[in-house]
Amino acid sequence: MIVPATIKDIAKRLNISISTVSYALNNGPRPVPEHVRERVLEVAKELDYRPNRIARLLNARRAFSIGIVPAKPDKDAFLSPHFQQLLNGVMNVLEDTKYAASVFAHHSAVNESEFIDSLTDGRVDALIFSGDIALEPIREAVTRRGLPSIALGADLSAAGPVFNADNNCGVRRAIEHLTEFGHRRIAYLGGPEETVDGRDRNKAFHTFREEFGLDTDPALVGIGRFIGPDGERFAEQLLQLKDRPTAIFCANDEMAIGVCKSAYRAGISIPRDWSVVGFDDYSHSWAVTPSLTTVHQPVAEMAAEATRALIHWVENDVTPESRIFPTSLVVRESSGPPFTT
Amino acid sequence: MIVPATIKDIAKRLNISISTVSYALNNGPRPVPEHVRERVLEVAKELDYRPNRIARLLNARRAFSIGIVPAKPDKDAFLSPHFQQLLNGVMNVLEDTKYAASVFAHHSAVNESEFIDSLTDGRVDALIFSGDIALEPIREAVTRRGLPSIALGADLSAAGPVFNADNNCGVRRAIEHLTEFGHRRIAYLGGPEETVDGRDRNKAFHTFREEFGLDTDPALVGIGRFIGPDGERFAEQLLQLKDRPTAIFCANDEMAIGVCKSAYRAGISIPRDWSVVGFDDYSHSWAVTPSLTTVHQPVAEMAAEATRALIHWVENDVTPESRIFPTSLVVRESSGPPFTT
DNA sequence: CTGAAAGCGCTAACAA
DNA sequence: TTGTTAGCGCTTTCAG
Numbered sequence: 001m002i003v004p005a006t007i008k009d010i011a012k013r014l015n016i017s018i019s020t021v022s023y024a025l026n027n028g029p030r031p032v033p034e035h036v037r038e039r040v041l042e043v044a045k046e047l048d049y050r051p052n053r054i055a056r057l058l059n060a061r062r063a064f065s066i067g068i069v070p071a072k073p074d075k076d077a078f079l080s081p082h083f084q085q086l087l088n089g090v091m092n093v094l095e096d097t098k099y100a101a102s103v104f105a106h107h108s109a110v111n112e113s114e115f116i117d118s119l120t121d122g123r124v125d126a127l128i129f130s131g132d133i134a135l136e137p138i139r140e141a142v143t144r145r146g147l148p149s150i151a152l153g154a155d156l157s158a159a160g161p162v163f164n165a166d167n168n169c170g171v172r173r174a175i176e177h178l179t180e181f182g183h184r185r186i187a188y189l190g191g192p193e194e195t196v197d198g199r200d201r202n203k204a205f206h207t208f209r210e211e212f213g214l215d216t217d218p219a220l221v222g223i224g225r226f227i228g229p230d231g232e233r234f235a236e237q238l239l240q241l242k243d244r245p246t247a248i249f250c251a252n253d254e255m256a257i258g259v260c261k262s263a264y265r266a267g268i269s270i271p272r273d274w275s276v277v278g279f280d281d282y283s284h285s286w287a288v289t290p291s292l293t294t295v296h297q298p299v300a301e302m303a304a305e306a307t308r309a310l311i312h313w314v315e316n317d318v319t320p321e322s323r324i325f326p327t328s329l330v331v332r333e334s335s336g337p338p339f340t341t
Numbered sequence: 342m343i344v345p346a347t348i349k350d351i352a353k354r355l356n357i358s359i360s361t362v363s364y365a366l367n368n369g370p371r372p373v374p375e376h377v378r379e380r381v382l383e384v385a386k387e388l389d390y391r392p393n394r395i396a397r398l399l400n401a402r403r404a405f406s407i408g409i410v411p412a413k414p415d416k417d418a419f420l421s422p423h424f425q426q427l428l429n430g431v432m433n434v435l436e437d438t439k440y441a442a443s444v445f446a447h448h449s450a451v452n453e454s455e456f457i458d459s460l461t462d463g464r465v466d467a468l469i470f471s472g473d474i475a476l477e478p479i480r481e482a483v484t485r486r487g488l489p490s491i492a493l494g495a496d497l498s499a500a501g502p503v504f505n506a507d508n509n510c511g512v513r514r515a516i517e518h519l520t521e522f523g524h525r526r527i528a529y530l531g532g533p534e535e536t537v538d539g540r541d542r543n544k545a546f547h548t549f550r551e552e553f554g555l556d557t558d559p560a561l562v563g564i565g566r567f568i569g570p571d572g573e574r575f576a577e578q579l580l581q582l583k584d585r586p587t588a589i590f591c592a593n594d595e596m597a598i599g600v601c602k603s604a605y606r607a608g609i610s611i612p613r614d615w616s617v618v619g620f621d622d623y624s625h626s627w628a629v630t631p632s633l634t635t636v637h638q639p640v641a642e643m644a645a646e647a648t649r650a651l652i653h654w655v656e657n658d659v660t661p662e663s664r665i666f667p668t669s670l671v672v673r674e675s676s677g678p679p680f681t682t
Numbered sequence: 683c684t685g686a687a688a689g690c691g692c693t694a695a696c697a698a
Numbered sequence: 699t700t701g702t703t704a705g706c707g708c709t710t711t712c713a714g
Contacts, residue, residue, distance in 0.1 A: 078428045095447065
């Protein structure tokens with residue numbers, strides 16, 4: 001067991017006080033004569049000294065660490081492209097700071113209050129919540145305890161600032177895009193109502209379906225859980241219809257990819273027979289054949305901005321405003337004019 | 342600014358000593374009369390007390406935290422499916438423990454020794470390294486400082502235990518699979534030699550190409566950087582050949598997907614004209630059309646086992662042995678017998 | 683049974 | 699200029 005050297009060891013070795021060592025090492029706030037400083041640095045290197053972060057943190061009464069709380073019920077939350085983008089955005093900002101990133105897992109068997117305790121035991125200075133309604137009570141609890149947090153893609157009425165993508169506008173652009181091609185009979189596979197994104201996009205779809213005067217056949221509307229197999233199932237249902245849609249809009253990419261797979265199996269050609277539009281623009285979208293037209297959601301940027309805002313909050317005690325980030329339509333190969341015989 | 346309560350506050354309130362409070366809260370190691378304990382718990386709840394983790398850690402001289410070090414040169418290391426699987430595996434184990442997960446970012450501008458210092462400043466008890474040759478010197482340095490670590494998918498000669506997938510066997514199975522269909526003219530898109538996986542798989546391919554008596558035309562072999570576009574490019578090259586291969590084996594899925602995309606654009610049907618086999622079996626593979634035949638590499642399990650081993654190491658001071666995890670061929674839609682006119 | 687006190691490694695106020 | 703000391707919040711030994 002290797003026992004790391006401490007400032008005490010350095011002080012002893014040089015027969016000086018630990019405070020002098022500390023000041024020498026930190027280059028302040030109190031001046032230290034250059035020759036002393038040099039010798040301290042020398043001995044420090046000799047003993048392979050490096051400051052104990054935990055001790056520093058205890059003193060600073062700060063953790064210099066940002067926590068990330070993934071979506072809740074999800075056993076494999078870490079596998080979702082959303083989380084991946086989120087983490088990437090956070091890390092890209094943190095790499096230039098003295099802050100560390102701490103990822104939390106929802107303890108399976110343990111009760112919620114214990115989880116909240118672990119969030120607020122001082123191991124992090126602030127939290128980023130993945131947008132998930134189930135996390136709301138947790139967020140409220142930590143907020144009550146004075147821990148800064150920002151929720152990504154959450155309900156705007158939430159307890160604290162929220163950074164959101166403009167789902168409404170994204171849905172509008174997608175529908176606009178399809179109608180410009182001449183599509184009127186557009187199927188929609190929505191997201192779960194327990195999800196903020198699901199709820200918002202579903203609502204937006206119904207709004208704009210009116211506005212654009214689309215076919216309102218209830219058989220064209222379904223709800224999925226944001227997973228591929230639900231897209232496959234939905235497509236299979238649509239295939240049963242005698243009056244099939246000419247386009248399918250899905251509330252996320254995974255489901256859109258599922259639709260594409262079912263279509264491929266059924267010999268439906270995309271975009272000739274069906275135009276397919278997704279939502280999120282995760283890296284998956286590249287892998288699909290044909291590549292997916294989708295609404296881009298800047299998750300990484302949102303996460304990056306949230307991280308910056310949190311650090312600013314922690315350091316200057318200014319609570320950021322909620323923000324809405326623009327979405328944009330990325331037109332690829334899976335959408336086109338309806339095929340007319 | 343909310344100032345959290347401490348055991349001192351509780352002690353003062355009850356006019357007892359902090360040690361009694363501590364023992365009451367922790368239920369030991371020293372006995373505390375039930376009625377005292379009850380009152381302590383009561384006041385603790387009243388003051389919304391929760392123990393300060395940092396203080397505890399300082400005392401324990403442990404961080405109760407496992408660090409994750411992603412592959413190095415990669416700006417977006419966190420977006421790779423490999424890292425995703427790795428993190429998932431780690432988190433699934435940690436959720437049932439008192440350990441936290443800390444993700445490290447390679448500070449862009451900062452020099453390497455500073456990074457090493459941050460790894461060894463006591464914030465983590467052990468490290469999991471993503472398999473990347475560029476991390477070797479870093480790993481050596483932290484090992485020298487006595488920090489336990491396991492490398493995932495690294496060179497077996499590395500400084501410390503390594504958990505590896507059986508690349509050799511995986512390559513063998515893939516080739517076997519293709520030859521069983523009757524393929525002889527098999528193209529291979531290898532991985533970068535700077536990667537352990539790339540190197541191992543490339544070497545294995547050449548070995549088994551001999552063993553199975555495959556066509557050794559050098560035009561059939563390329564090297565990619567494990568990214569999709571390199572797969573696309575490789576496929577385009579193959580399309581130029583007058584004597585095209587009947588199957589293509591790629592050292593990872595991303596590149597295999599790239600090959601599929603190029604093939605699709607060129608009107609090449611998979612698996613009729615080309616059989617395509619990948620390596621890794623990441624979730625992407627599901628999204629592709631047709632779905633990809635690939636060699637499964639149990640990254641999440643490897644990461645989970647590594648995490649368990651590290652905790653065991655930290656707590657009982659037993660260094661684990663290096664391990665090799667079996668790979669397996671997952672046959673999907675992208676492979677089949679060669680088309681003969 | 684329980685309070686006082688030492689100490690984890692560090693920072694910084696206080697003395698000298 | 700520099701040493702002594704008091705914490706940070708906790709655990710645990712040492713006295714009583």
